[in-house]
């Protein structure tokens with residue numbers, strides 16, 4: 001899908017905890033954050049009104065640079081694991097193309113009821129993912145550059161993420177090659 005914005009917007013979305021309750025009706029709590037060169041590895045706990053009284057769901061987010069986003073969400077109660085990949089490629093102007101993949105893994109169940117519930121969750125994973133992506137795209141398609149950027153309380157650790165992301169941008173402005181007139 002083609003949307004407005006830059007690949008960094010997709011990655012940064014995982015750390016913009018402030019938008020979760022308002023846009024996706026989820027609450028995210030950070031458990032662990034590791035920055036290993038070009039790889040950024042984060043463990044989160046996800047709470048949502050959709051899952052009701054279930055314990056928070058473990059979520060594992062990995063950024064491979066600014067172009068490849070991997071996230072895995074586990075539902076231990078149903079032995080379901082959802083794995084999502086997003087590959088973001090910048091295209092013309094302030095737009096990008098997102099290529100996505102989603103898989104679900106269901107563990108063994110003795111109970112037919114739990115097995116059926118696990119399959120229902122598995123079937124719901126893709127439409128829920130695309131709904132969340134569409135909600136974010138609605139923002140990316142209309143956002144404007146504000147420099148310097150302003151952060152609000154509860155936005156999450158966007159500052160450290162942006163400092164990590166700086167390694168993927170040139171430190172000097174690119175200059176045109178000098179023409180050889182000899």
Ligand SMILES: [Fe+2]
Pocket residue numbers: 013019023024132136
């Ligand atoms: Fe989002």
